[in-house]
Amino acid sequence: MNGLRLAARWDALRRSFWFLPAIAMPLGALLGWGIGNLDGSVRLDFGVVSLSDRDSARGLLETIATVTVTVIGISFSVTVVALQLASQQLGPRVLRTFQADSLNKFVLSLFLGLFVYCIVVLMTLDSGASGTVPELAVAVAIALAIVAFGFFVAFIHNIVESLQASTMIRRIAGEAQRVLDAPYPSGIGDGPRDAAEAAAEVAHRSRTGTRREVRAERAGFLVTVNGEHLMEVAAGEDLLVRQRLAIGEFAVTGMPLADVWSPHAVSDEVVGRVAGAFAFEQERTLLQDVAFPVRQFADVALRALSPSLNDPTTAENAMDTLADMLIRHARNEPPAAIRLDDRGTPRLVAIVPDLDSLIRLGFDQVRVAADGQPVVAARLVELLGRIEHEAAARGVRGTEAGRQMELLREGPAGETPSGPPPGAGRTPEEGIGAATRA
Numbered sequence: 001m002n003g004l005r006l007a008a009r010w011d012a013l014r015r016s017f018w019f020l021p022a023i024a025m026p027l028g029a030l031l032g033w034g035i036g037n038l039d040g041s042v043r044l045d046f047g048v049v050s051l052s053d054r055d056s057a058r059g060l061l062e063t064i065a066t067v068t069v070t071v072i073g074i075s076f077s078v079t080v081v082a083l084q085l086a087s088q089q090l091g092p093r094v095l096r097t098f099q100a101d102s103l104n105k106f107v108l109s110l111f112l113g114l115f116v117y118c119i120v121v122l123m124t125l126d127s128g129a130s131g132t133v134p135e136l137a138v139a140v141a142i143a144l145a146i147v148a149f150g151f152f153v154a155f156i157h158n159i160v161e162s163l164q165a166s167t168m169i170r171r172i173a174g175e176a177q178r179v180l181d182a183p184y185p186s187g188i189g190d191g192p193r194d195a196a197e198a199a200a201e202v203a204h205r206s207r208t209g210t211r212r213e214v215r216a217e218r219a220g221f222l223v224t225v226n227g228e229h230l231m232e233v234a235a236g237e238d239l240l241v242r243q244r245l246a247i248g249e250f251a252v253t254g255m256p257l258a259d260v261w262s263p264h265a266v267s268d269e270v271v272g273r274v275a276g277a278f279a280f281e282q283e284r285t286l287l288q289d290v291a292f293p294v295r296q297f298a299d300v301a302l303r304a305l306s307p308s309l310n311d312p313t314t315a316e317n318a319m320d321t322l323a324d325m326l327i328r329h330a331r332n333e334p335p336a337a338i339r340l341d342d343r344g345t346p347r348l349v350a351i352v353p354d355l356d357s358l359i360r361l362g363f364d365q366v367r368v369a370a371d372g373q374p375v376v377a378a379r380l381v382e383l384l385g386r387i388e389h390e391a392a393a394r395g396v397r398g399t400e401a402g403r404q405m406e407l408l409r410e411g412p413a414g415e416t417p418s419g420p421p422p423g424a425g426r427t428p429e430e431g432i433g434a435a436t437r438a
Contacts, residue, residue, distance in 0.1 A: 011285055011286075011287060014100060014102070015096060015099040015100050016099075017079075017099070017105055017108070019105075020105045020106060020108070020109040021105070021108055021109045021112045023109070024109035024110065024112050024113035024116075025112050025113060025116045027113055028112070028113030028114060028115070028116035028117040028120070029116050029117070029120050031113075031117055031140075032116065032117040032118070032119070032120030032121045032124070032137070033120050033124065035121070035134075035136055035137045035140055036120065036121050036123075036124030036125070036134060036137050037124065038136060054125060057125060057134060057135075057137075057138050058122065058125055060138060060141070060142075061118045061121055061122050061125070061138065061141055062118075062122065064114070064118050064141055064142075064145050065115055065118035065119060065122070067145075068111050068114050068115040068118065068145070068148070069115060071111055071148075071149075071152060072108065072111045072112060072115065075107060075108055075111065075152070075155065076108070078155075078156070078159055079104060079108075079159070082098070082159050082162065082163060083095060083098060085163055086098050086162070086163065086168065089163075089165070089303060089309065090165060090168055090299070090300050090303055091296070091299035091300060091302070091303050093284075093292075093295060093296050093299050094168055094172070094296055094299065094300060096283065096285075097168060097171050097172050097175060097296070098162060098168070100171075100175075101158065101162060101171075103151075103154065103155060103158045104155060104158065104159070106151070107148075107151050107152060107154070107155040110144075110147070110148045110151055111148055111152075113144075114141075114144045114145065114148050117140075117141065117144065118141055121134065121137045121138075121141065124137070125137075165300065165304070165311075165314040165317065165318075166314075166317055168300070169297070169300060169317055169318055169321050170321075172293055172296050172297065172300075172321070173293070173321050173324070173325065175286050175293065176286070176290075176293035176325055177328075178286065179286055179287075179288070179289065179290045179292075179293065180290065180325070180328055180329055180332060183290055183329075183332070183334065183335055183352075184225070184247055184288040184289075184290065184335070184350065184352070185225070185227060185335055185337070185339055185348065185350040185352065186335035187227065188225075188227025188228070188230070188231060188339045188348060188350070189227065189231050189339035189340050189341055189342075189347060189348065190339065190340045190341075190342070190344075191335060191336035191338070191339065191340070192336055192338055192340055192346070195336065195338070198336075198338045198340070198346050199338065201345075201346055202240065202338060202346050202349055205240045205261050205346070206240065206242070206261050208263075209240065209261035209262050209263055210261065210262050210263070210264065210265055210266060211259055211260065211261050212259070212260045212262075212266040212271055213256050213258075213259060213260075214241075214256070214257045214258040214259070214260055214271055214274050214275050214278075215254050215255060215256055215257060215275070216245075216251040216252070216253060216254060216255045216256075216257050216275075216278070216280070217253070217275060218253055218280060219250070219251060219252050219253050219280070220250070220251060220280030220281055220282055221248060221249070221250050221251075221280060221281055221282070221283060221284045222245050222246070222247055222248065222249055222250075222251055222257075222278055222279070222280060223247070223248075223279055223280065223281045223284060223285045223287060223288070223289065224247070224279045224285075224287050224288050225243070225247065225277055225278055225279070225288065225350070226276075226277040226278075226279065227277075227339070227348070229273075229276065229277045230274065230277040230347075230348060231339070231341055231347055231348065233270065233273045233274055233277070234274075234341070234347035234348065235341045235342075235343075235345070235347060237262065237266070237270050238262055238263060238264075239260050239261065239262050239266070239270070239274070239347065240260070240261040240262070240346060240347060240348075240349070241258050241259070241260055241274060241347065241348050241349070242258060242259045242260075242261075242348075242349040243257070243258050243348070243349065243350050243351045244256050244257060244258055244259060244351075245257050245258070245278075245351075246291075246351040246353065247288045247289045247290075247291070247351070248284050248289040248291050248292055248295075251280065257275060257278050258274060258278075260274055290329070290353055290358070291353050291357075291358060291361055293325065294322060294325070294326075294358050294361050294362045295361060295362075297318045297319065297321060297322035297325070297362060298318075298322070298361065298362050298363075298365060298366055300314065300315075300318040301314075301315040301318040301319050301322075301366045301369070302315075302365055302366060302369050304318065305366070305369040305370060305373060305376065306369075312373050312375060312376045315366070315370075315373075315376055316375075316376060316379050319362075319363075319366060319376075319379065319380060319383055320379075320383065322362050322383075323383035323384075323386060323387055326355065326358060326359060326362065326387050327386065327387055327390045329355060329358065330355055330387065330390050330391045330394050330396045330398065331390065331394060334352060334354070334396075335352065337349055337350050337351070337352045338350075354397065355387075355391055355396055355397065355398050355400070356397060356398060356399060356400035357400075359384070359387065359398065359400040359401055359404065360400050360404075363380065363384065363404045364404075366380065367380060367404060367407060367408055370408075371411070377408050380404075380408055381405050381408050381409070384401045384402075384404050384405045384408075385401070385405065387401045388401035388402055388405070
């Protein structure tokens, strides 16, 4: 399994609520069994824990187990309510950031492990020698209970903090930074030293080669492209692959994913191997999708500007952070869309979201929603001006910022959002031209 697929699996496990509890419960059982048996062979004198009989030990363990179950129920209830509130106030796409919070899952796992530990110790207590008090096992149970309830206080604090819009916006920005540090398709092959020469070779191969379409075998969001596998197939079969579906877009079954050119006929088996490099999921991820955090920021702003919430301050906070992300994106040198193999031959023409498409994605709907909010509209103009200035200073094409500012000055309601997502609706020739210009 390649590193990218492992990263995708780890990201899914990191966000799941079952993974850590599934580990904590067997660990609690193992710890309870081990300490319960150790009590029968090792006698230690604990001044703090001094129980006169087994009934007292059993009562204390039962009390800890009962309270633990109660707290587990409260924790699940609080978590579900927090997820519901976050979805209503910030948008459903922000929930993945909430799910990634490790403290919430750790607290649930700690209490589940403590509950299983107490049950196992109670079982060993009933089967042990008559009159023996398991002081070590009880002392460990008390210590674990103190630690668990300390983390429960931290859990409540974390839930309250997580429901603040500024906290979620900050966390989205932190996740987005990882995508900006290694934007797609960097790491796939090599970029060309001479972009014009590489573009000319791509155009020549697309004119003279045999073309086949690679289509999606199932529906879902395109979350990753396995560049290592794709370059291996392309180099081995002498292919040129042009991506037609951008990372983060939804594909219906049978939708074109890529075009493949080759000097010879391309078999169905080779087309299937190329299709295997495109990974689909039922929800978007941040592994290679730089447009996803832009969509999240826009969702938060749109929710805040809705009549039901009417929270322009949160909208400004979200758009401030989005503008900062776009400025950092403009400062980074974008990876070349044309990727070469180790022999210097173009093998992949990727779809690289440019600054204009990201500005349009982030500002189009928010600009329309800002109608009747002059303070927010003025803030959007200011942010767009900063993005335009930074793009001009770096020599990055950013004409969309000027267009958005002009529409805001004319009136947000006068123009509806327009423009396809990156890579959508392009002919093969248009796609190659756009990719080589990126």
